[in-house]
Amino acid sequence: MKKHQTSAAIISVLTLAACAVASATFLEHRKVEPIVSGPGVSEIAKLSKWYPGLAGTPADTDVYILRGKAPGASMLVLGGTHPNEPSGFLSAVLLIENAVPVSGTLYVIPRANNSGFSHNDPQEGAPTGYHFTLPDGQARFFRYGSRATNPVDQWPDPDVYIHAASGQALSGNETRNLNRGYPGRTDGTLTEKACYGITQLIRAEKISISIDLHEASPEYPVINAIVAHERAMPVASQVVLGLEFSDIKIGLEPSPKNLRGLTHRELGDATDTLAVLMETANASQGRLRGRTDEALVLTGIDPYYVKAQKLGRLYVPYDEKGHPIEERVGRHLTAIVEFALAMSSEYPDSPLEFQGVPEYQALAERGVGAFLRTAP
Amino acid sequence: MKIIYLAIGASVLILTVWNLWTEKDWRKQATAAMVAVPLLLRVLLIK
Numbered sequence: 001m002k003k004h005q006t007s008a009a010i011i012s013v014l015t016l017a018a019c020a021v022a023s024a025t026f027l028e029h030r031k032v033e034p035i036v037s038g039p040g041v042s043e044i045a046k047l048s049k050w051y052p053g054l055a056g057t058p059a060d061t062d063v064y065i066l067r068g069k070a071p072g073a074s075m076l077v078l079g080g081t082h083p084n085e086p087s088g089f090l091s092a093v094l095l096i097e098n099a100v101p102v103s104g105t106l107y108v109i110p111r112a113n114n115s116g117f118s119h120n121d122p123q124e125g126a127p128t129g130y131h132f133t134l135p136d137g138q139a140r141f142f143r144y145g146s147r148a149t150n151p152v153d154q155w156p157d158p159d160v161y162i163h164a165a166s167g168q169a170l171s172g173n174e175t176r177n178l179n180r181g182y183p184g185r186t187d188g189t190l191t192e193k194a195c196y197g198i199t200q201l202i203r204a205e206k207i208s209i210s211i212d213l214h215e216a217s218p219e220y221p222v223i224n225a226i227v228a229h230e231r232a233m234p235v236a237s238q239v240v241l242g243l244e245f246s247d248i249k250i251g252l253e254p255s256p257k258n259l260r261g262l263t264h265r266e267l268g269d270a271t272d273t274l275a276v277l278m279e280t281a282n283a284s285q286g287r288l289r290g291r292t293d294e295a296l297v298l299t300g301i302d303p304y305y306v307k308a309q310k311l312g313r314l315y316v317p318y319d320e321k322g323h324p325i326e327e328r329v330g331r332h333l334t335a336i337v338e339f340a341l342a343m344s345s346e347y348p349d350s351p352l353e354f355q356g357v358p359e360y361q362a363l364a365e366r367g368v369g370a371f372l373r374t375a376p
Numbered sequence: 377m378k379i380i381y382l383a384i385g386a387s388v389l390i391l392t393v394w395n396l397w398t399e400k401d402w403r404k405q406a407t408a409a410m411v412a413v414p415l416l417l418r419v420l421l422i423k
Contacts (some may be wrong), residue, residue: 007402012393019416026423064417117423152421156381 029128033141035093035110036373040066040100040356047109050204051197053186058153059194061114063201064096065107072104073208073343073350076201076273077336078263079109081178081212083116083145084126086297087280087328088213090142090368094333094358097373104340104352107207113178113194115153116144126284127294130325132369140372144297146287148176153192162339164188166260179212179277182266185344195266202271208350209235209262209343213332214262217286218314218323222279225251226335229268229275236276238342239335246360248331278335280328281316288313298325326368330360382419405409 001009037044043065048055079092092110099106111117120126129143151157154176161166161175165187174180176191184195201212209232215224228236233254240252255264255275268275283289283305284297290304300322309318316323337357344351358371389412396408417423 004402004405008397008399008405011379011396011402011405011409015412019413022413022417023420023422026417031381152418152423155378 034375036097038097042067047197050201054197058115059190061111063109066101067105068101068103070103073352074105076107076210078112078209078212080111082147083283084147085215087215091213091329091332094371098356098371099354100356116151117143119146119150121146124291127234130294130297134369134372138374149191163261168260180261183262183270202273207273209274210267214279215282216279218281221315223281223316225253225279227253227255227264227277229255229264232276233276235342235346239338242371244340280331281323326363330363333357334360385415385419389419
């Protein structure tokens with residue numbers, strides 16, 4: 001064997017070894033961590049039940065249905081639209097594992113963009129996931145995913161993404177953003193098909209109110225806020241007042257009519273549901289953050305955001321205490337309960353009432369782990 | 377479209393590996409190997 005062939009052989013072996021290690025890491029990310037059904041869960045369906053075109057694809061996802069004993073309105077909660085925004089996903093998980101509807105029906109999709117949980121974004125240095133310790137000592141692990149559908153499942157991206165229903169032009173990678181694809185279509189991309197499935201669920205089940213849970217960078221103007229479709233404004237206004245009584249400051253923004261493809265616009269326009277979106281403050285997805293690790297995801301403590309706050313660059317208060325996940329999940333869950341109260345007040349003939357949802361103060365004192373169930 | 381892009385990726389991967397084995401300078405061989413890693417992972421639909 002010639003000298004250069006020997007070096008080629010050695011380099012090839014090293015390369016294949018590197019590929020094997022990297023592959024194991026990437027494939028590990030596709031494992032789905034369990035969500036334990038709580039006492040309120042009546043049925044677990046697949047989104048393909050409402051749009052069979054999703055069956056067998058990475059976009060098909062679990063829909064948890066929690067039916068109350070008494071009839072009433074219905075609420076859809078979307079967690080994991082952006083899998084790098086953990087408070088939305090975790091709020092959905094805590095609803096599934098704890099909530100018991102008294103009247104009405106609660107639909108929860110914890111992984112709205114299922115494919116987005118199977119990878120994370122390159123060049124972001126994001127952690128693989130985060131842990132919570134349960135009272136019995138068990139650790140529950142959850143993945144920190146990507147904002148968008150896995151390119152392995154939907155590739156290539158176009159240079160410019162054109163929103164099908166409006167012709168709105170966005171940057172090409174937004175083609176994999178679930179919250180730019182609504183109301184979706186059957187002959188579109190995988191992401192648009194997932195959007196269509198969710199829209200079909202809302203139409204078929206006559207969902208009264210749809211809540212899309214998000215997080216935003218502390219430097220993003222729409223934060224600690226509810227964004228509401230114009231038909232949802234009366235109910236959302238009541239929620240803002242209710243949260244103020246609980247000493248939770250939250251803004252209320254009208255859904256812009258010219259910003260297309262998002263839940264709070266398209267679901268409100270394309271269906272009869274009252275469409276709202278909620279944001280909390282997540283430093284681990286911000287541009288100004290420092291070290292990005294599990295601690296940042298869970299505590300939000302970041303010296304660079306404290307400095308940015310002092311320079312007046314942020315849209316949310318920020319100090320050395322950060323914004324812990326308990327606060328962010330607590331905001332979402334408290335608002336969801338307030339939405340149920342507001343719906344019952346606005347539409348007394350079709351009440352919506354939940355029990356067992358972890359309260360803001362209890363989350364702050366006992367932590368998220370205290371409200372997670374032991375996984376099998 | 378995805379099939380076409382995978383075919384392009386596979387073609388570039390083959391050329392890169394061919395370059396790795398015919399190149400005389402080990403440093404350029406190492407460079408070719410580094411280029412091959414993401415191509416291989418994408419062609420196998422791993423990343």
